[in-house]
Amino acid sequence: MTNPVLKNASYILVHAPDMIVHNGTTATVEKKTNQNSEYLEKLRDSLRSYDEVVNYAPNQVFIGNRTPESLNDLAMPWYTQPVKGDRYGKFGEIMPQDEFICMMKISDVFDLVKLSQSFTTELKTKLANHKLFSENEINLLKEGEPEETILSLVVDHHSEGIYHDKKLVGCVKKAHDFDTNLNAHVMFENLVAKASGVLAVKHLMAQTDISFDEVEYVIECSEEACGDMNQRGGGNFAKAIAEGSGFLNATGSDTRGFCAGPTHALISAAALVKSGVYKNVVVVGGGATAKLGMNGKDHVKKGLPILEDVLGGFAVLVSGDDGISPVVNLSLVGRHTVGTGSSPQAVITALITQPLDKGGLKITDVDKYSVEMQNPDITKPAGAGDVPEANYKMIAALGVKRGELEKAELMNFVKKHGMPGFAPTQGHIPSGVPFIGFAIDQIKSSELSRVMIVGKGSLFLARMTNQFDGVSFVMEKNKSENVCAENSGYDESQVKRLIADAMRKLAENLTE
């Protein structure tokens, strides 16, 4: 059995200001229930520009241009402290809305997305400059539709409008006359999840030496559901993203668990690799339009810009042992069980100390914990506090109760073993996974030796159970010695040739 390793991780953001207004649940519910609301009046004036989003320090951390710890040097609120940002980062990019709208069209295989002729012409030129898009993909944009056709589809045929710079530039058509699970709104959300997942995979594959043909399985772990009226969550985003990414030898499936989904998916992927079922598994999660501007009312009320203005996406490649990349230690998996209970103390025990106890480890033996990494700039004004800091305090407090830490050391632990939150509040996106890219690099460079990834999910929101949920796993420095390491100078094919030569000579001697 091989050790599963996390080889690469990608992170993308999509600036989506018009989608906040037309597709985010906070704005759309307000339109339905209170059309003349003060919030809707102020919303447009509270949106940030693309440059402001790029120069926002937490976003630069998310795509890998700055470390999470660098945020400690910036005074809060961070939106008042612009930095010099780049569109592209080590792990991915911050894509502008117009280009992403084209990605929705490129990702659509049922001809549901219609874009106007003028928008299509303009964007074809723009997208041609993107190094990750092929000519074939750009040709999928076709020539576009007359603007009257788009308007008629929205006004007369229940299509969901696609807006850019306050203008109608396209639409998503309904995929069925009566099926609510295939209506234009649901198709819009699902195409966004698919397209942002494909974008994350593009950036993942640009980083790795594994070829597209070597990917055998994809696990998708967003919080959307695709299906029809006979099977609401029938699936399957994973295979759709695999197709859109050109993984000809892959199939896949969707894993769900609210915000804990990605960590569940990564544990499953690691187990599949360890057991030898698949050699290379991609775990991917796209973004959610519904959550755009989710806490917008609180932000606007307090005079802040709408900070939930980006879609998020990520992808992680889980492979067999390469002798270099951090290993997923599957003997240190934590899980919140049905019998665990819902008190924070019980939850933290199940997710943090129970797995550590299996390996005879103390809380302080883990160098960094990646928990719910929500950006506090967003959550504090909404009354939810600093979520990662609260998590680190809870872990530290449990350490104090176990006698592994002095009470006076509590805040030092938070600083040393934690980090500031930097991820957008896109549910599954901030949950555990945002630090994996940094963890891969910092474990490889021996800056860190052990990192715990913790995913938690609020299952009760689906009204199927009152249960909370969570799982965790530990990434460790690769200590393999018997593996064909990339830089070891060991060439497996050369060894095979030498053995073959020796066998041939032996056979020749025997026949003589």
Add this chain to the structure above:
Amino acid sequence: MDLENQKRVKDAVELYGAENVVVIIGASEAEAAGLAAETVTAGDPTFAGPLAGVELGLRVYHACEPEFKDEVNSDLYEEQISMMEMVLDVDEIISEMQTIRNEFCKFND
């Protein structure tokens, strides 16, 4: 406060009477605890849920307040809540809860 929880509180009051209902809050921030307490006493301040404009004036306490802590099994409290007590700004939460109770609670006991 979650709209579903507002409905549950409202239903409980209709079933058992306001004088027989005590609400225990577990929010981790004083502001969030205060908003939840305000909802079950003066009504939903966001005017979004079933308790909008409904002044129930219920007895309401945070799980870290002595009124609750002294009533429950100390071993169980130690097992379930003591860790959070170390993490939360308990003084700030108590002050917020007392302010809301003094202003809106209908049961002065």
